[in-house]
Amino acid sequence: MxxxxxxxxxxxxxxxxxxxxxxxxxxxxxxxxxxxxxxxxxxxxxxxxxxxxxxxxxxxxxxxxxxxxxxxxxxxxxxxxxxxxxxxxxxxxxxxxxxxxxxxxxxxxxxxxxxxxxxxxxxxxxxxxxxxxxxxxxxxxxxxxxxxxxxxxxxxxxxxxxxxxxxxxxxxxxxxHAKRVFAEVRHMQAELMALQGSVEGCITVGALPLGRTRLLPLAIVHLLQKYPRIQIKTRESAYEELARDLGCGDIDFIFGALRPQEENRQLISEPLFVDQVRIFCRANHPLTRTPGRIPLALLQQASWILPRQDSPARRALVRSFTRHGLSAPQPSVESGDLAVVRNLLIHSDLLTACSPHQLRYEMEKGDIVELNVELGEAERSIGIIQRSGCHPPPAMQALLEELRKICANDLLPCSPLPDIATARGVALWQDRAA
Incomplete structure (x- = not known):
């Protein structure tokens, strides 16, 4: 502080x-x-x-x-x-x-x-x-x-x-308006530093679940390699809270699943890629031994851990069941916390519906697998959300550009995160919301 x-x-x-x-x-x-x-x-x-x-x-x-x-x-x-x-x-x-x-x-x-x-x-x-x-x-x-x-x-x-x-x-x-004023003062000083040849300043990112596993961390690492004096804060909370904080300038942008534009016309969305929602469970789950493609009807009575009801992933799952004339599954656990989701999946017979990006490392280790289920067009757009009329300072523009590059070019390969241990002057905080 x-x-x-x-x-x-x-x-x-x-x-x-x-x-x-x-x-x-x-x-x-x-x-x-x-x-x-x-x-x-x-x-x-x-x-x-x-x-x-x-x-x-x-x-x-x-x-x-x-x-x-x-x-x-x-x-x-x-x-x-x-x-x-x-x-x-x-x-x-x-x-x-x-x-x-x-x-x-x-x-x-x-x-x-x-x-x-x-x-x-x-x-x-x-x-x-x-x-x-x-x-x-x-x-x-x-x-x-x-x-x-x-x-x-x-x-x-x-x-x-x-x-x-x-x-x-x-x-x-x-x-x-007062909070927006102080955000402008903060950005003013960052822009003056950039004109002097030093890109620095503090950026606060609202991190929705999909980006937390790999995409946002990778963008931050690349940014800090170029500009080690930039400071990053992330906030992890429900979309509604992040949108409120974005509107008043407490955070600079949100990265994750986009919402319909009409939900908040004061915010503008920039789609970066289309994500496919899939169904996952632990390795050796009884359903993994089902031959061929698993019908959706078989999953209706399964135990589920699902994101909040108004989340894009949950909406995509409901649409898939509805298109097949089925009622949507009711979750035994409702949570958007990735740590909770991962541990429940690994230690139980619960199923979940989310993006492969969110469970990437557990899948590579073999702890979690994707079920062979045809969901149809269970898609959602992933991208950046900013306040309408905002004028990003140089440090924020640099991070946004790193996210755009990663989402365009580096979605499939899973190479280790670059080492930034030798970068000097780096300050990286996790500012977690309750």
Missing amino acids: PHPAACADRDDVLRYLRVFMSVAHTGSVTRSSEQIFKAASAITRALTQLEELLGVELFERRPRGMLLNAYGEAVHLRARRIQAEIRQAAATLCTGQNIRKDPDVLTQLLLSGSKLRVFVSLANHGQLAACGHQLGMSKSGVSMSLARLEESVGQPLFQRTAQGLLVSEAAEPLLL
Whole structure:
């Protein structure tokens, strides 16, 4: 976890964005001073502090004005996106529950990293003490910051309960946009590093079951061989939770089985390949001694371990049984955890329906085998899911490209994962959801 001071420094970028955007638009400190009613000396000082914070110069200083350089253009892109998120949050707050506030005034207030960071931390932890510990603030300091924010917004942002603080319904849009703001700040700094020749930054991937066995790990290994300073976090959870976290910027993309586009129009899907669902059991299972192709009707009364009811693999299995005029099997165990599935298969007579990619290594060892069953078109698309309108930073683009290459060229061969033990500066975490 980053040190609280590091988070605070990163969030300070927000304080200077209004001045930066004005100078970028007008091309002049003098004209910017007239536009935002700040002294020219204050604007110059703010720009200097922003450049010191980011570690790069953002403008070419010329006699006739100031022109954005490559670093400035990168910051300008993220700054526009940050400004749009905050304006949407302010507009929503100012039109809800008869609140009569000026959205522009509220936008300037929310362009304060400290207030937004306190709000997001409280939403995540629900406790003043835990928030203070994360941000390096006292409990009273957190309480005072929240009180000032709520006073400025004109309504409570949290419901006070015996268990802690819960984000109010009216404040949910603010939380969504605030998290996206901090994701943009994080990506901004990664892009500046890439312009300096160092591709680094932290990428958080929502890992659905199919990709966890080989495809995603292999892509990560290839990425870290090229860019050992990149940091990867993975989150393993139900699709609905990952989609929610993707929507607010807590994770950068999801890899795995795609859902119908109409389920969430704020997300966009990129199919990489079509996967075939198959039926598996342990080696020496009684059904393995059945001669020829096994009819589906014979499997209706078998004991099953299956993924969740709304998962693409489960839907594919149900479609196969339905096409044959059969009712779908009811699972004895329902789980999407691969470790649970593998161990139950190996130590019982349970069957499962999933992708061969998920059980690849157990099949090569001979612990698990595929049954000779004709399921028909039991297919599902596998690919990448991103938030609509996102602008991936270089590190994320590099990982996405590795996934595309592997899924296009390396699906069948099963060579050992490359050795990255000698790569220096690698930080790879597993950020598992409950």
